[in-house]
Structure formats: structure tokens, C-alpha cells
Amino acid sequence: MSRSRFLPNLLTLAIAASLTVTANAIAAPAAAPAHATAAAAAFTAANPFYAPSKLQFMAPEFDKIKVSDYTPALLAGMAQQRKEIDAIANNKAPPTFQNTIVAMERSGQLLTRVSKVFFNLSQSDSNDAIEKIEEDMAPKLSQHQDAITLNPKLFARIKAVYDQRAKLKLDPESERLVEKYYDQFVHNGALLNDADKATLKAMNERLATLFTLFGKNVLASTKDGAVVVDDKADLAGMSDADIAAAAAAAKGRGLDGKYLLTLQNTTVQPVLTSLKNRALREKIYRASIMRSDVAGPNDNRAIIAEMAQIRAQRAKLLGYPDFASYTLEDQMAKTPQAAIDLMTRVAAPAVAKAHAEAVRIQQQIDADAKADGKPTFKLEPWDWQYYAEQVRKAEYDLDEAQIKPYFELNTVLQDGVFFAAHQMYGLTFKERKDIPVYNPDVRVFEVFDPQGKSIALFYFDYFARDSKHGGAWMDSFVDQSRLLGQHAVVFNVCNFTKPAPGQPALISFDDVTTMFHEFGHGLHGLLSNVEYPYFSGTATPRDFVEFPSQFNENWAMEPSVFAHYAKNYKTGAPMPAELVAKIKKSGTFNQGYETLEYVEAALLDMVWHQLPADAPRQDVDAFETAALKKYNVDVPEVPPRYRSDYFQHIWGNGYAAGYYAYLWTAVLAQDAFAWFNAHGGMTRANGQHFEDTVLSRGGTKDAHQLWLDFDGAEPNVQPYLEKKGLTAEPAKQ
Numbered sequence: 001m002s003r004s005r006f007l008p009n010l011l012t013l014a015i016a017a018s019l020t021v022t023a024n025a026i027a028a029p030a031a032a033p034a035h036a037t038a039a040a041a042a043f044t045a046a047n048p049f050y051a052p053s054k055l056q057f058m059a060p061e062f063d064k065i066k067v068s069d070y071t072p073a074l075l076a077g078m079a080q081q082r083k084e085i086d087a088i089a090n091n092k093a094p095p096t097f098q099n100t101i102v103a104m105e106r107s108g109q110l111l112t113r114v115s116k117v118f119f120n121l122s123q124s125d126s127n128d129a130i131e132k133i134e135e136d137m138a139p140k141l142s143q144h145q146d147a148i149t150l151n152p153k154l155f156a157r158i159k160a161v162y163d164q165r166a167k168l169k170l171d172p173e174s175e176r177l178v179e180k181y182y183d184q185f186v187h188n189g190a191l192l193n194d195a196d197k198a199t200l201k202a203m204n205e206r207l208a209t210l211f212t213l214f215g216k217n218v219l220a221s222t223k224d225g226a227v228v229v230d231d232k233a234d235l236a237g238m239s240d241a242d243i244a245a246a247a248a249a250a251k252g253r254g255l256d257g258k259y260l261l262t263l264q265n266t267t268v269q270p271v272l273t274s275l276k277n278r279a280l281r282e283k284i285y286r287a288s289i290m291r292s293d294v295a296g297p298n299d300n301r302a303i304i305a306e307m308a309q310i311r312a313q314r315a316k317l318l319g320y321p322d323f324a325s326y327t328l329e330d331q332m333a334k335t336p337q338a339a340i341d342l343m344t345r346v347a348a349p350a351v352a353k354a355h356a357e358a359v360r361i362q363q364q365i366d367a368d369a370k371a372d373g374k375p376t377f378k379l380e381p382w383d384w385q386y387y388a389e390q391v392r393k394a395e396y397d398l399d400e401a402q403i404k405p406y407f408e409l410n411t412v413l414q415d416g417v418f419f420a421a422h423q424m425y426g427l428t429f430k431e432r433k434d435i436p437v438y439n440p441d442v443r444v445f446e447v448f449d450p451q452g453k454s455i456a457l458f459y460f461d462y463f464a465r466d467s468k469h470g471g472a473w474m475d476s477f478v479d480q481s482r483l484l485g486q487h488a489v490v491f492n493v494c495n496f497t498k499p500a501p502g503q504p505a506l507i508s509f510d511d512v513t514t515m516f517h518e519f520g521h522g523l524h525g526l527l528s529n530v531e532y533p534y535f536s537g538t539a540t541p542r543d544f545v546e547f548p549s550q551f552n553e554n555w556a557m558e559p560s561v562f563a564h565y566a567k568n569y570k571t572g573a574p575m576p577a578e579l580v581a582k583i584k585k586s587g588t589f590n591q592g593y594e595t596l597e598y599v600e601a602a603l604l605d606m607v608w609h610q611l612p613a614d615a616p617r618q619d620v621d622a623f624e625t626a627a628l629k630k631y632n633v634d635v636p637e638v639p640p641r642y643r644s645d646y647f648q649h650i651w652g653n654g655y656a657a658g659y660y661a662y663l664w665t666a667v668l669a670q671d672a673f674a675w676f677n678a679h680g681g682m683t684r685a686n687g688q689h690f691e692d693t694v695l696s697r698g699g700t701k702d703a704h705q706l707w708l709d710f711d712g713a714e715p716n717v718q719p720y721l722e723k724k725g726l727t728a729e730p731a732k733q
Contacts, residue, residue: 077111265470353592416565424687426450474521520552588725
């Protein structure tokens with residue numbers, strides 16, 4: 001899974017603490033706030049954000065940036081953009097495409113520059129000072145966006161250009177830009193009366209604060225939920241490398257001689273696959289699933305209930321029956337029901353397969369108990385991963401410990417991820433040690449096109465740490481734009497376990513898949529070739545943006561690619577053919593569980609955001625239970641991938657009523673892979689076609705049209721169902 005910011009520069013900044021944001025536009029005060037004006041006066045050339053970076057492609061000057069630089073730069077950026085927008089709105093000349101729309105695209109460059117750095121660090125390398133700035137800035141940025149999106153003079157000029165667009169004879173990208181600005185302003189309340197604008201303003205300022213508090217609580221509760229183990233014997237089943245990493249994590253918190261099992265963002269924790277100690281498995285599971293769900297300073301339940309209610313009321317104010325309808329209007333799905341129809345179509349076979357998997361796992365539990373001379377027990381959620389792994393070993397003879405030595409992180413990156421990109425798109429990568437980074441774990445690569453021309457920079461931040469939010473995502477420090485003369489500077493962030501000093505970074509095949517996934521997002525950013533920053537890279541609907549990333553996952557198992565990177569880290573020997581065959585054979589193993597845990601979370605998201613405006617604030621735990629029962633996906637042994645209390649995607653990262661997008665785009669991804677297989681597979685010609693029709697186009701066309709430009713036919717769900725082992729029907733050839 002990933003998170004990508006994909007709205008245009010002007011409209012991303014109000015709630016930019018998230019990595020994918022829905023623009024929350026509200027009413028405009030008449031003059032710049034005092035705090036912004038004062039900051040502009042105090043902002044000097046000594047601040048590293050004062051002018052564009054002198055590094056290649058304007059990469060951030062992390063060697064110069066201090067935490068104390070952010071607040072004055074953010075405030076000065078708001079003041080500067082306010083002046084720019086006021087000049088556009090108050091221009092005496094008749095509104096034109098150039099003096100209104102293009103002028104807006106050029107506005108806010110200082111604010112964009114500092115925001116892209118600050119809000120990445122607030123997610124990937126945070127601390128108390130950054131959290132405090134984020135909390136302080138959220139309502140100010142919301143107010144700033146209010147002043148832009150609901151400025152009546154500005155909207156009047158946009159509308160004037162929109163009304164005459166047919167006469168302007170604009171190129172298709174420029175005409176779409178006019179339409180998108182108009183639609184975005186209307187969608188965010190530009191046609192409301194003054195009283196309703198004031199109401200909307202209050203709603204969005206409150207949401208901005210709640211977003212920040214939610215994320216802060218998740219980060220703190222995830223850190224606090226880490227389980228301390230005193231006795232190494234309790235870690236039986238874990239690899240020596242993972243035990244060493246747990247010891248290092250404990251030492252990092254001053255717990256010398258102990259072991260710290262840190263939590264990742266999802267409900268189910270990776271360590272549950274290998275731990276033999278059932279009591280410890282349960283302890284870890286309960287620590288994970290109860291994050292921000294107990295009374296105390298990190299309790300998110302009241303925040304969630306209030307956010308859901310405000311979103312519902314906000315949607316009604318804007319003329320929609322619920323927040324999901326408001327959100328999906330400009331998505332590929334268009335309506336909540338279309339998304340629900342897809343989810344329920346997949347849910348039914350997923351539930352059936354999960355039940356069958358549970359029966360087989362219970363058999364394994366019974367057999368193991370009998371062999372050990374111990375009483376058996378009923379399968380519980382904290383048992384599933386461990387005994388599923390035993391079933392995997394029994395039925396597929398596949399042991400994660402056998403696999404990891406062939407997946408050393410750097411080899412996977414250079415000989416797998418980069419190699420596939422070269423085969424498909426002709427790209428090459430050169431590591432740059434001279435470009436400063438924000439954390440010692442971060443690596444930077446320069447990217448070259450097939451002609452050897454330098455086109456982008458790519459940062460990789462792979463290891464988990466207490467200062468980093470959970471999950472994996474892509475974003476950018478600089479967006480490609482011909483108008484602004486900008487090349488892409490993008491990054492991937494993951495949460496892989498950091499090895500102990502001197503040890504290799506050996507990862508699971510799931511981690512390998514995550515690397516290919518996030519790199520697919522990166523390709524979407526670095527191969528962007530658009531005029532306007534509004535459309536750059538991943539600036540597409542949520543239910544399209546995950547398509548390139550999920551499609552890129554397929555190359556992890558492409559035989560020529562796999563053979564190039566899956567090598568023993570000690571000997572360099574390729575993975576034995578029989579082990580490769582086992583990985584392929586196990587591709588549909590446990591897919592009932594994995595599909596169901598995702599669909600549960602996606603349906604939970606949709607039910608939250610179909611609440612009507614007059615609904616009372618919900619009891620979060622009771623609501624969650626009822627939502628799962630509503631769609632018959634309440635399988636006790638299979639918890640949702642995220643419970644509401646730490647569901648960062650929908651409460652802080654812009655996927656509200658949009659988590660279904662991963663399934664929607666998975667259908668596109670597998671249908672696209674079927675297209676490649678039908679047209680010769682991994683060839684430069686096919687890669688160029690995908691780049692020309694999808695990766696380079698960003699949001700310059702409607703997402704459905706982008707798909708048709710690539711595939712030439714409507715999406716087909718069968719390749720997805722077949723890959724997951726959820727149907728016996730043949731895939732499209």
C-alpha cells in the first residue's frame with residue numbers, strides 16, 4: 001500500500017500534513033492574517049527556503065535546513081501567495097487564460113517549496129518540535145486556502161475564462177486546466193452564500209486540527225505499543241537477524257539487554273508469522289489492534305466520531321447526500337455504489353476462501369497439538385499468520401527463512417527494481433553521495449533517460465524508526481512542470497526492519513513487492529511530461545493513481561527480472577528453480593485472508609463516509625462491528641487490515657471514501673498485465689506505450705480515457721480474480 005500526494009500545488013497545502021489530501025477550501029478573509037504579514041517581514045535570505053535550492057533540480061538543501069526554519073518559511077510562503085492571488089483577483093485587465101489560470105499555476109512557489117519538505121519530514125522523520133509546528137500550521141494553512149478558493153473576485157475571473165473557453169482555442173491540456181480549476185472551486189464551495197461559506201470555514205479549520213491530532217496519536221500509540229521482551233527464549237522462531245534487530249531497537253530506547261518488537265501500521269504484525277510463543281503473539285496482536293482505542297492521551301475514538309460527523313455535514317452543505325458521494329464525483333468510479341458493487345463482488349468469494357483457509361489452519365493446529373502431546377485450541381486472529389506459515393511449509397514446502405537470503409535489499413533495488421525500469425523504459429540510475437539527505441538511512445539516485453540525459457532525482461528511505469509513520473508511500477519534493485522549468489525530485493518511504501550493524505538487510509518477498517509497488521508510483525512522478533504542475537505525475541484520481549504502482553508489482557516475478565536479483569547474499573548463487581517454483585505455486589495461498597482483510601477495511605471506510613448529515617456521533621467500536629456485519633464480512637479470525645482508530649489512510653491521508661481505490665486499481669493493473677502478456681510481454685515498445693499513454697500524462701486527461709488510450713477496451717475484472725485464486729474463469733487473452 002502507498003500514499004501519494006496528487007493534487008495541484010495550489011490546492012494541496014491546506015491539509016498537507018497528509019500524503020494524499022483532499023482540498024478543503026473555505027471562505028476568504030479580506031486581508032492577509034497578521035501572523036503571515038509578520039512572518040514575511042522576519043523571513044530573510046538566511047533561511048534555506050528563501051530562494052530555490054541551488055542543488056540539481058532544486059533538490060532540498062537538507063544540510064542547511066533546521067527545524068526553526070519551517071515556521072517563518074511557511075508563514076512567509078502564505079503571505080507571498082496571498083499577494084500573488086490578490087494581484088490576480090484585483091487585476092483591472094479582462095480575465096484571460098494567461099493572466100488568471102496560468103498566473104495561479106505560477107503562484108505559491110515558496111509555500112510549495114517549504115511544504116513539500118516539511119510535510120514529508122512530519123511523516124518520515126518527525127519529532128516533538130515538528131509535531132508542534134504541524135499542529136500550529138494546520139488551521140493557518142486551512143485559513144490560507146480559504147482565502148484562495150472562496151475568494152469571490154478570483155472565482156469570478158476563473159468563471160469568466162471558463163465560460164469563454166470554447167472561443168479561446170486552447171490546446172487540450174490548457175482547456176482541461178481551465179475546467180479543472182472551475183470544477184475544483186465549485187466542488188469546494190465557491191457558489192455558496194456568505195453565511196454557508198463561514199460555516200464551511202469553521203468546519204474545515206476544525207478538520208485541519210483533527211487530522212493533525214489523529215496522526216499524532218497514531219504515531220505515539222504505535223510507538224508506545226511496542227512490546228518489550230526480557231527473555232530471548234520467548235523469541236523462539238524468529239531469525240537471528242530479526243532477534244538482533246529487536247535487540248538493537250531496545251538498545252535505541254535505552255533498554256539494554258532486552259528485545260523490542262515494534263509495531264507496523266497494519267493490524268497484523270509481520271512477527272506473528274514466526275513467533276512460536278502463543279501468549280506473546282496474543283500480546284503483540286492486542287497491542288496492535290487496541291492502538292488509540294483505549295482511554296488516555298492517544299485515544300482517537302472521539303476524534304473519529306467528530307470527523308465523520310463534520311464530513312457528513314460538510315457534504316450536505318455542498319449539496320451531496322453524504323461525504324462518499326461528494327468525494328467520488330470526480331473519481332473513476334463516480335459513485336459510492338459502483339465502488340461497493342466491486343467490493344462486494346470480490347468479498348463473497350474472499351469470505352468463502354477465508355473460511356476454507358481457516359478450516360485447513362485449524363487442522364494444522366490440531367495436528368501440531370497432537371504431535372506435541374498438548375491440548376488443541378480454537379484458531380484466533382493472533383494464530384493465523386503463524387499456522388498459515390506452517391501450512392505453507394507443509395503444502396508448498398516454502399519457508400520464509402529459506403527465501404530471505406535471496407532478497408538482500410540493495411540487490412533487489414539495483415538488480416531488480418532498477419533493472420526492470422531499464423528494460424521497460426530505458427532508464428539508468430547512478431547513486432549520488434554528494435546530495436544531502438534528511439536522515440542517514442536515506443539514499444539518492446540520479447535518473448537518466450534512454451539517451452543518457454539526466455531527468456530526475458529519486459530518494460529512498462526504507463527502514464522503520466520511531467520518528468516515522470507506518471506504511472509505505474511515494475511523494476515528491478519537486479514536481480515536473482514545463483511551465484516552471486522543473487524536473488521531478490521524488491521519494492519512496494517504507495518501514496522495513498533495519499538490520500543490526502554489520503548485518504545484511506534481508507527482506508521478505510512481500511517487502512520486495514512493496515519496493516516494486518512504491519517504485520511504480522515513483523515512475524509515475526519522474527516520467528511525468530506535462531506543462532502545468534496541476535497535472536504533474538501522480539495528480540490523478542485516487543482510483544487511478546494506484547494503477548501504475550500495482551501494475552509495476554508484476555515485474556517482481558517476471559522470470560528475467562527475478563533471476564537478475566534473487567541471488568544468495570553470501571554466495572551470489574541464483575535462487576534454486578525449485579524454490580522459485582514454490583513461490584509461484586504459493587501465489588494464491590492465503591489470498592482469502594489477504595483479500596478479505598483489505599475489503600473489510602475498504603467497506604468500513606465507505607460505511608463511515610455514507611453517514612447522513614443528521615446522524616449522531618457514533619460509538620466507534622460498535623459502529624465498526626455493525627459495518628462489517630452489514631456486508632457479511634465479519635469473520636472473527638480475519639480482522640480488518642486497519643481498524644478505525646489507526647486507519648491513517650482515511651482519517652489523515654486523503655483516502656476518505658477512497659480506500660476502495662486499491663482494489664479498483666488492482667483490477668486495472670492485472671488487466672494491463674494481461675494486455676502486456678498478449679502483446680509480447682516486457683518489451684521496450686510496450687514500456688514506451690505505457691509511458692506515452694499513462695505514466696507521462698499525469699492528470700491531463702480523464703482517467704477513464706487514459707485507460708482506453710492504453711488498453712483500447714473497458715477494464716476486465718477476471719485477470720484480478722484469477723490472480724487471487726478467487727475464480728476459475730479464464731483471464732482475458
